[in-house]
Amino acid sequence: MATRPTAPAEPVTERPDAASREPAGERREPATVSETGEPAAALSPERREQLARAVADPGFTPGRHDLRDVVELLGEDEDLAVHVERALLRAGAAASPALLRRLPTAEPPLRPRLVRVLGRLPADPAVEMSLKTCLDDHDPKTRRNAIGALGKRGGPGVAAALLARARAETSLPHLRSLVEALGKVGDADALTWLEALATDDPELQRLTARARLMLGRSLGRGESGSAIDLDAVAAEPRPLVLGCRPGLEPLLVDALGPAFAPRPLGPGRVAATLRGPLRDLLAVRLWTEVGLPLQPLSRGTDLPATIAALLTGPEARLVFKTYTKGQVRYRLAWARGGHRRALVWQVAAAAAALWPELVNDPRETTWEVVVDDAGPQIRAELRPRRWSAIDRPGEEPPPSRSTDREPAPPRNTTDREPAPSRNTTDREPAPPRKTTDREPAPPRNTTDREPATSRHRSGAGEPSDPTDDRPALESADPRFSYRSGDVPAASHPTIAAALARLAEVRPDDVVWDPFVGSGLELCERGLLGPAAALLGTDLDPRALAVAATNLRNAGLRGDLTQADATTHRPAGVTLIVTNPPMGRRVHRGDVGPLLTAFVANAAAVLVPGGRLAWISPLARVTDPALQAAGLVLRRSLTLDMGGFVGQLQRWDKPLRPPGRRGRR
Secondary structure, eight states: OOOOOOOOOOOOOOOGGGGGHHHHSOOOOOOOOOOOOOOOOOHHHHHHHHHHHHHHTTTTTOOOOTHHHHHTTTTHHHHHHOOOOOOOOHHGGGGGHHHHHHHHGGGGGGHHHHHHHTTTTTOOOHHHHHHHHHGOOOSSSHHHHHHHHHHHHOOOOOHHHHHHHHOOOOOHHHHHHHHHHHHHHHHHHHHHHHHHHHOOOHHHHHHHHHHHHHHHHHHOOOOOSSOTTTTTTOOOOEEEEEEEOOOOOHHHHHOOOGOOOEEEEETTTEEEEEOSSSGGGGGSSSSSSSEEEOOOOEEOOOOHHHHHHHHHHHHHHHHHHHEESSSSSOOOOOOTOOOOHHHHHHHHHHHHHHHHEEEEOOOOOOOEEEOSSSSSSEEEEEEOOOOOOGGGSSSSSOOOSSSSOOOOOOOOBBBBOOOOGGGGGOOOOOOSTTTSSSOOOOOOOOOSTTTTOOOOOOOOOOOOOTTTTSOOOOOOOOOGTTTOOOTTOOOOOOOHHHHHHOOOOOOOOOOTTEEEEEEEHHHHHHHSOOOOOEEEEESSSHHHHHHHHHHTTTTTTOOOEEEEOOOOTTTOOOOEEEOOOOOOOOOGGGGHHHHHHHHHHHHHSSSSTTTEEESOOHHHHHHHHHHHOEEEEEEEEEEEOOEEEEEEEEEEOOOOOOOOOOOO
């Protein structure tokens, strides 16, 4: 490891003997800095060699007394300059004074490199002022680096400074850079200038069209709202494609009912027909995506033009206009994955030319257009993203409850010491999310984690590219607006809703989730219909706190207790609904003893006629245990859990023990 000449560059009080603490090399008196800049530091060969070794060390951060000399190394060969730049960036704002003092008298190649480093340092009025001055620099590369830096930093007066330089610029490469920068940080005056800019250069034409798109959409944000109109009804029925977790198709078909004429299309996809408003879909809690498919177009020879034609055709315009409040804003996505940035820009430009009111905006988008261009025909689905105008920050979400009833009164809870760590294996995370659903945070390995984090839980400046940034506001799914808290490896809400639906609703149900976690199963069961009581247990008190918050947000009351699922026996339980530990952090067999112990306890807890709705990651182990405990399997669906499958099951406890018959 290289020798560190001095301590890292932190704010340090100046001391009288600073000169005596020069780390190595020749001692020298600090140079006098004039108003026109600081002269070059004279480095001895030994000093230069020492610093060259130091900056190559990723752990080295220049100290205050090294910064002047390190800055001088920026003018050396390019390989060394790369290490010097990284070292100066590690010093952060502390490097700014040395860089600014050296800039006025620096000559290339040091001069443009100074500007490049300054452009990457934290916001500082002195830095911004210096960069603006460099827009008129005599050195072309310095000027270009200043343009690029200001285009990324933005700030007061930057747009006006860039525009003034662009109006006077005679160099084509610099004009290209200025147009690109104005597209990111420009203002209304910049947009007017860009719209009037005429050029014969194809690359400048491309950059100008792109800058107009970017600037137009950023200036339009906030001027006109944009949201999905949940109450609009199309003149004619519209075909739908709904996405769900593979394995939930039969339950989704049942939930949609005859009014939607649903039919399975394949794993995770169900076709339906929309005859009423989109709001009707919010009563169905098992889907993860809603798509309105467009009639496909032949691929043709110009792919961007074909996609733009599909996006702006009569059918797409009708859908957009029917179901959008305010301006239509969209982003492109690809059914086969990937960013395909160049193609995105080409499609956005072509679509804007055909329909200027259609705005490509990946940050504040209303619709996601998912394009599948794998075959001879181009297909697209229009997927709603900004479900409601009330999803804006600072406004209240819509009520989540699906029933109007008085919640059951709270019951006294019992504080019990946590059970042994054998129950702390966490549940498997849900598969990678689709765009409309938030995925819970990935779970940590719970085998050896501290008790404080263990759960008895069994069970995401203006971008330069439309695909570079995620939406600043991707509206939360209004069906699950009660979710204000989560815990590691919590259930996906649509899976929780599937468990509740599989369990069925009985008004007199006493419902118990033994691995309650964030409480989604209890919330979904309570929202599906009335119940006498909602009970939840977990070993982690923080999980119980999150569950209490989510239940309260859903307008429900629950009795939450810190307890062990394998030994706790609440009275009168008619329904157990839970997503237990999947055991995927360690060997799958490791979770078997926990699940079999739970199964035995669950069978004892359930009253005759009670039900168990759960997901088993080890059906070959748990099915025999459940049968031995006297439960009867009523339904089992193979569910894709992301990398492995689980069995979504409903087990019933007979009213009479097996083998016993009543008297004749």
